[in-house]
Amino acid sequence: MTLDLDLRGSVVLVTGGVRGVGAGITRAFLRCGATVITCARHEPAEPIAVAGTTAGFLPCDVRDTEQAARLIATVADRHGRLDVLVNNAGGAPFAAAATASPRFHERVLALNLLAPLHVAQCANAVMQQQDSGGAIVNISSVSGTRPSPGTAAYGAAKAGLDNLTTSLAIEWAPRVRVNALDVGMVRTENAVLHYGDEAAVAAVGATVPLGRLAEPDEIGACAAFLSSPLASYVSGATLAVHGGGERPAYLAAATPKERPTTGERP
Numbered sequence: 001m002t003l004d005l006d007l008r009g010s011v012v013l014v015t016g017g018v019r020g021v022g023a024g025i026t027r028a029f030l031r032c033g034a035t036v037i038t039c040a041r042h043e044p045a046e047p048i049a050v051a052g053t054t055a056g057f058l059p060c061d062v063r064d065t066e067q068a069a070r071l072i073a074t075v076a077d078r079h080g081r082l083d084v085l086v087n088n089a090g091g092a093p094f095a096a097a098a099t100a101s102p103r104f105h106e107r108v109l110a111l112n113l114l115a116p117l118h119v120a121q122c123a124n125a126v127m128q129q130q131d132s133g134g135a136i137v138n139i140s141s142v143s144g145t146r147p148s149p150g151t152a153a154y155g156a157a158k159a160g161l162d163n164l165t166t167s168l169a170i171e172w173a174p175r176v177r178v179n180a181l182d183v184g185m186v187r188t189e190n191a192v193l194h195y196g197d198e199a200a201v202a203a204v205g206a207t208v209p210l211g212r213l214a215e216p217d218e219i220g221a222c223a224a225f226l227s228s229p230l231a232s233y234v235s236g237a238t239l240a241v242h243g244g245g246e247r248p249a250y251l252a253a254a255t256p257k258e259r260p261t262t263g264e265r266p
Contacts (some may be wrong), residue, residue, distance in 0.1 A: 005221075005228050006122020008033035011079045012227070015062050015119060016089030017055070018044040020188040021139065023084055026055050028224045037075055062089050062115040063107070073123035077167075081130055084227040085123040087116035088139040092154035105153040112157035115265070117164060124172050133175035135227040138165050139219070142179045142242050156183075162238050169236030177235040179226045184242025187213040209244025 007029060016039030017026040029036045032048035038048065039060040048055045060071040076082050090112045094105060120136050127134030141158040148155025162180055169178040185204065191213065195204045205212040222241050225231055 005032045005224050005230065007084075007224065007228060010034045010083040010227075011075065011081050012036045012057075012084040012086065013075055013082060013123070014086045014088055015060075015115075016040055017086070018048065018057070020190065021183065021186055021216045021219050022088045023048055024186075024218070025088055025139075025220040025223050027041045027217055028220025029084070029086075029227075030055060032224050032228070035079060037079075040089070040184050041069055058069070062119055063110045068115065068119045069122050072119065075125045082126045082189075083130075083132065083134050084121055085120060085134070085136045086223050086227070087119060087136065087141065088158075089115065090139065090141075090154075092151050094150045096150065097152040098241045100153070108153040109157050112154055113164070116161060120168060120178070123154050124168075124176055127176045128172070130175075133177070135177060135231075136168070136176060136178045137223045137226050138180040139223070140165070140182050140238065142182050142240070142245070145182060146246075165238060166236045173214060173235060177226075177231070179231070179234060179236070180238040181219065181222055181226070182238050182240045182242065183214070183219055184208070184240075184245070185213045186219060187215055208242070209247065212243070214243060216242065 012029045012034045014022055014026050014036060016022040018040045026038055026048045027050050030053050037056040037058060039058045041059065041061050043057055043059060047057060058071055060067045060075060062068050072082065092108045092112065116138055123134065123136060138161050140161045143151060143155035144158030144162050162182065165178050165180040173180060185208065187201065191201050195201045201213065219241060222239060226234060226239065250252050
């Protein structure tokens with residue numbers, strides 16, 4: 001086995017794969033030679049293409065279970081198989097938990113937890129019938145492992161998605177592998193809307209140990225790895241893709257004295 005991500009012959013579905021992180025994931029799989037189908041509620045103005053290869057598109061609101069089932073069935077009928085599902089569709093606007101409506105919270109949970117479960121169920125039914133099985137990658141978030149003020153329901157949903165990943169990996173083994181990416185801050189086309197102008201984006205990036213926000217294609221590379229034969233013994237794992245995480249807030253206030261030279265531990 002060579003150490004390259006060659007996914008030629010594989011059929012890949014990326015939900016929400018037309019912009020932002022999803023577009024980066026789509027491009028990564030196209031570079032690996034896979035046949036890629038994306039879905040979203042609305043068709044993009046321009047299809048995603050890499051080196052002359054274009055991703056397919058199917059309209060779908062993944063929160064609708066009937067639409068999700070038709071999506072998987074259509075991909076399997078058209079291509080004869082489904083090798084990889086990347087559950088990327090998700091997100092939530094800022095909303096204070098004290099004042100957000102019950103309907104708002106329900107929709108956030110539906111998109112970020114229930115929809116990935118429903119789509120994965122349908123994909124698993126196809127993959128279990130294939131000799132080669134399949135791989136599912138859930139795009140989760142660091143918000144699922146730390147406080148998420150302003151997006152509380154989103155953080156709770158992503159925590160659930162991480163747990164769901166481990167459970168499905170056991171239930172659907174050995175034919176289907178299930179893993180997740182806990183993604184940190186990413187520089188997408190909407191980064192300035194979240195963080196401010198370019199100077200603010202740079203300042204936010206400076207808080208990350210690696211000194212910058214991630215690029216969407218870097219998230220895509222990790223998803224492609226987990227879907228590839230290189231990760232054939234990886235299942236039930238959650239890979240942190242956050243540039244080293246967050247510097248502990250207390251360090252900004254601390255004024256440490258010179259370290260002892262006697263070998264004593266602080």
